[in-house]
Amino acid sequence: MNGKLVVSSSPHIRTIQSVQSVMLDVLIALGPVVAVAIFLFGYQALITMTVAVAAAMLTEALWLRRLNIFGDGSAAVTGLLLAMTLPPNVPWWIPAIGSVTAIIIGKQVYGGIGNNIFNPALVGRAVLVTSWGTHLVGPIWPVPKPFHFFADISAVTSATPLASEAEALNTALSQLLIGNVAGALGETSALALLLGGFWLLYKGHIDWRIPGGFIGTVWLMGALFGGGFYGNNVTTGFFHVLAGGVLLGALFMATDMVTSPVMPWGKLIFGVGCGLITMLIRLFGAHPEGVTFAILTMNALTPLLDKFTIPRKFGEVKQVA
Template identity: 55%
Template sequence: MEKKLVVSSSPHLRAPETIQSIMFDVLTALFPAALAGVLLFGYSALITILLATFTAMLTEALVLRTRNIIGDGSAAVTGLLLALTLPPAPPWWLVVFGSVVAILIGKHVFGGLGSNLFNPALVGRAVLTVSWAGHMTAWAAPLDGVSAATPLAGGSASMLEMFTGTIPGSIGETSAAALLLGALWLFYKGLISWHIPVSYIATVFVMGAIQAGAGFAGPAEMLSQGLFHVLAGGLLLAAFFMATDMVTSPVTREGQVIFGAGIGIITMAIRFYGGYPEGVTFAILLMNGATPLIDNLTVPTKFGEVKA
């Protein structure tokens, strides 16, 4: 036999899915939200998205010392996610700074892909939020660009407006419809399971409803307050695209439910009692930090474990 046979360890079949295919699927899932952001907030939103994404990709390529700027696609996901959490018209240097921080501090100081403890995009956003609070809360009404308050900061909005996204807010967070469309794609591709989003959203809904109930409101008011907290702010973007980040969330299903509920509780605590109107970013970052602990507490019972 002239040609040598390949010898490798079993299994000899591998599933088609790769890290790169996962990242491209996430980018595809984020497309509706990004498109809605551009349609609602215009040219400046498009520039912000492109700038954040490209800066993230470039930073990653520099850190990895590679000419392959696309790489595994994970940097593009981080950059795009960061852009979607930014206000519609931030200064260019803010976008670049946030993106560089996300990749450098959020990801590579921990060891790069798979080793980061915290969601890189949210690390970038958190740094920007505490450093330039003014720029980070420069909200504008969609379509006409007049400055306005978000629903969580006391602005008024109907449920329908919150569903379509014609409310002030970050580029990618306002349109529930676009986010749900993207989430459907993630479910269809098997990239997220119900555990984190459902436990997170359910916790927020219940806590929102209970708070309304504590003010002796009727069931209709409780329902609408619960729903308000689910649709307001960055909650849906966070529930489907941020909290579900594989690297920074628990691996077991049980752990994911604890994780989601924990984010929900912290989010609502910040919304009710905190200094910021929105608490999603810090809620997720705090629970990211708890992930190794949750993983240790939810090690599955192995098959055949003798039940004492």
């Protein structure tokens, strides 16, 4: 034996998982979505994602005066998630500004990882939508050109299927599953998103209650109040689940650990709340999509949900009134 014995409080063994390994798993989970985005939208998608990720990592490294640019990997996740919410062909400065905003306003001013109230990527997106709306809202979404990496996808644009009933009826559910529809980078392919989501569930990084509550509520509201325009009530519910940002939001945004509740019941209420607000905006609001603001609203309620869902301790005796 060489040198002194280390003394510390038990336990003396630790899981091999770290914050960095969790973040790497999230990046792996986004792999299929990234691949599909490049397949559908070509080089412009690649540029948008690269700029967003690089800007996020650089901003965080500069802010923390840290030489290790990748760090714990959380900035890369934020940057990539922000890119996922953008049209593939936006000018390069949009993801750049979005990422800088996400990291500084959305995360670091609160004290960095673990301390932010709102999902940083969605803070970035919210600022972009309100400041440069013409690039992000309306019939600006490029139609995918699979197999054409160097194609100029900006030539043909349209509205998303959520814009109107006419647009919706132009899009079959199978198309939504595969992702061959106009929309944001990471929103189009439900299959790729589900694949990543199941990986995260399998690894235990997300809890089923948030995506379950979110997606279930969207389906239920779509079926009950969607008017059944899309075939029948059941398929209308599925349309609302598969179109737009619900899957990306439910599997990757709402499940952000830092900004969602800690307790099981809190997670379920959080998910249901996200679904409820999303559908209220979609069905009765002024915008075709409401995932961003639904999640941000529920982020704000997270401390309250944590407060009211402290679990009953083991062996707690029921109080007799």
